[in-house]
Amino acid sequence: MTVPDQQRELLDVSADRWHERIADLLAGGMRFLTLWSDPAERVACALGSGYGTTVVRSTPAPGELQSIVDVAGAAAWDEREIHDRTGVQFAGHVPLRPLVAHPAATADWVTPVSGDDVHQVAVGPIHAGVVESGHFRFHVVGERILHLDLRLFYKHRGLEAAAAGATPDLAARLAQRACAACAVTNSVAVAQAYESAHAGVPDAAVRRARTLLLELERLYNHLNDIGAICSGIGLATGSMAFAELKERAQRVNAELTGHRFLFDTIAVGSSDLDIDASTAAHLRARVAAIGAEAALLWADVGANRSVRARIRGAGILVRDEALRLGACGPAGRASGVNDDARADGGLLWYPGFVGATLNDPSGDVAARIEIRAREITACCAIIEDVLSDPVRPGRVTLSGPAAGPGIAQLESPRGRTVAVVEPDRAVIAGLHLRTGSYANWPALAAACTGAILPDFPLINKSFELCYACVDR
Amino acid sequence: MPAWTGRPGVFVLLRHLAALRRSTDLARGAPRSVAIRHVDAGSCNGCEHELGATLGPIYDLQRFGLSITASPRHADILLVTGPVTTRMRDALLVAYSAMPEPRLVAALGNCALGCGLLGDPAEMIGSVEAILPVAVRVPGCPPTPDEIARHLLAGLEEVRAAHVRPTS
Incomplete structure (x- = not known):
């Protein structure tokens, strides 16, 4: 390659x-x-x-x-x-509303919306179920959503500030802790950004190992997300069946790396992952079984008439709006934005990559769930391809530091994640992480405009964005 | 004539009904179910994924009487994840103050226990224990569904004991 x-x-x-x-x-x-x-x-x-x-x-x-x-x-x-x-x-950016800052007065951050019967519904930061913390301010007339103001950053931990002055390895671990569900993506992004600032060339073993871990992360996330959408629909059988598949995918992760979320598997400049031929063959068969069952299950759930009635036309994000807002990942692809960082080549192992697409990218909940179902099949095929041979430890050849920051682009389960590393001799002077979730939150707010309030949980689940990735 | 008539307020009625219930000869049992209010106080979402898994088809904690409740008013246990960011501190304390007695606090995961890999100290309290009395500790990064299940079931026994103990 x-x-x-x-x-x-x-x-x-x-x-x-x-x-x-x-x-x-x-x-x-x-x-x-x-x-x-x-x-x-x-x-x-x-x-x-x-x-x-x-x-x-x-x-x-x-x-x-x-x-x-x-x-x-x-x-x-x-x-x-x-x-x-x-x-x-x-x-020219008027008004420049606060995003990270949390002013006490609502007038300082809430969009003014007025008219007959307009009122606000405030939700969070604590939500009803087992959900991350964040605040939503809906402007509604009756049940109709006119506008949604998002207030995130309740979970801001200052991970980028903590990474300033850290070693590259510590910076990658801090990025990993930004979000469990995108742990591999975020740590590979930081590793690659640092390596890119040193004209790094990963060998085939590093590329294959990182690709395998990234796709395993995508697999359990997509299974989780389809289950979550089924919960949003109120289809308990679907949510339980996909929860079972997600658990099996996480057990594959644990067997392969000792961790259900693949934590601490990524190092800067090298890869330690070592899978012999028999383990690879055994895990390959298990991943193939998960993929096959997910396809059968989705064929069943997705063809259900009441499910289709619930997801079609809900929370539409039209293509022009998706392009304007920079929507990416499955949410962007469901609206016809064919953006996938894996197709750009990069420093991974995606020979001849062709992303999953929809015949009718209708931009609704139905499209966002369908694209994930198709990507699960593609994702399993990539994992099976890598696992058809043993995976061995490898190295990244680094040269002296170049001028300027190192930048990496990766496709997380939620979209294009960009990491920027400003190297300073042996440490990192600055780290910036812009995840696929960060890119897509404004698109979620746009998709809710015109929807009804009871559809919000379903529309929200169909994007299934991380709060932790954004808040950092 | 019932004792509550003539006195205003629904709480007087409720107290009267509770007194009637105590006046029977039935043994006063400790609860056999526990309602949990979960609050994410700055976690990486790993603990939430695994807590969600304990409620799924494989671990199915509901069969032991454990359930997640939407309101702290209905909760016996406040289950907190994350290092308690400065921005979540007030919301967490409001949720705790809304809970009825007896109530227990459980800290889920290494961050909540103050031993995770954290960020900028200026942005967080650092542990749940620093602002609330923690009775149940679930270590791990994140703890597996097995571990969460075992600790929460032990917590159920704590809640039963708290109900049997006279409260001040």
Whole structure:
């Protein structure tokens, strides 16, 4: 397998050329990846084309940059976050509402919505079931949702701040603790970002091991998510049957690595995973059985008329809106946005990757569940392919540090995850993690507009976004 | 004429009914079920996944009388995950203060016990024990469904004992 194009371009621009430069790159077909504030108090924007990246950096002058949300709608949350953390203003982003900060007065963060009979329904931060913490503010007339304001970051643990000055290995472990359900993705992202800053070339063993772990993570997550949607529908048989399959997938994880969430399996610069031929064959058969049963089960559940009536047309995210907001992962693909970081090549093991697609990407709950069902089949095929041979320890060949940050892009179970590592000799000066969940929360809010309040749990489950990944 | 007539308020009626129930000769039993209110105070979601699994088809904790309840008003146990971020502290204390006596607090996972790999100390209290009296401890990162089940079933015995003990 050839080394993919790891072209890295670094452009330092003056504040007055910030917007123009980014707009030109986007017009030239590049994709917005993330915005962050670097250790030198510059604001940086990463853009991607395939696996190659371009970073545009600028020092705000004085304390202000022109907003880029007019050309990159996906940057809205990033700009709000940078403003909360550093005080930098983004001219033209009006109003620049707080995202990470939690002002006491509701008027300081809630969108004003007025009209006959408009009222607010406040939910959280503690939810009714076994759910992560976050606050939703619905603006409704009767049951109809006019607008949804999200207030997350209740679980903010300052993991990026803790990673500043840490060794690369500690930084990867902190990123792993950001979110259990995306532990592999986040730690591989940090490892690859660090390696990318050192022109790292992973050998075939490292690529195969990381790909295997990433797909095992996707498998139990997708099984979990379909079960969760069945709970949202109120179909107990579906939710229990998929819970059983998820448990079996997690037991495969435990047998393979000693941990049900694959914790502590990723190292920076190497891979220790060692699976002999007989273990590989045995686990391969178990994964194949899970995949086959999931397909049969979904054929049964998905064809159920009452299930179909419940999920069709619920929580529609139209393609233009998905593109504008930068929706990605299964949620984006369900709306016809064919974005999958695995297709960009990268430093993993996806020979001839073709992502699952839908004939009718209708952008509703039905589409988001159907795409996951298809991806489970594809995911099992990739795992079976890797496990048809033994997996051996491997190394990443690193060279001296290059100028500028290292950036990695990975496809998490929820979408494109981007990690930025600012290396400083043996330690990390800065870490920024923008996960697939972070990218998709604004799209979830958009999909709820016009829906009815009782459909919210179902629509929410069909995105099944992590709070922990966002809050960090 | 019933003793409560003429006195206003539904609570007076409830207290009267409770007194009538005590006046029977039936033995006063400790509860055989436990309602759990779960609060995520900044976890990585691993504990939530595994707690969810204990309620699934394989571990099925409901068959032992354990259930998750939506309101702290109905809860016997407050089950807390995460290192208690500064932003979740108040919500956690409100949930605890809404619970009826006797009530127990359980800390689920290493973060809640103050021994996880955490982030910036300025953003968190650091453990559940620092702000609430913890009676049940479930270590692990995250604890497996087996471990959660075993500790919660032991917690059920604690709740029974708390009901039998006279409360002040």
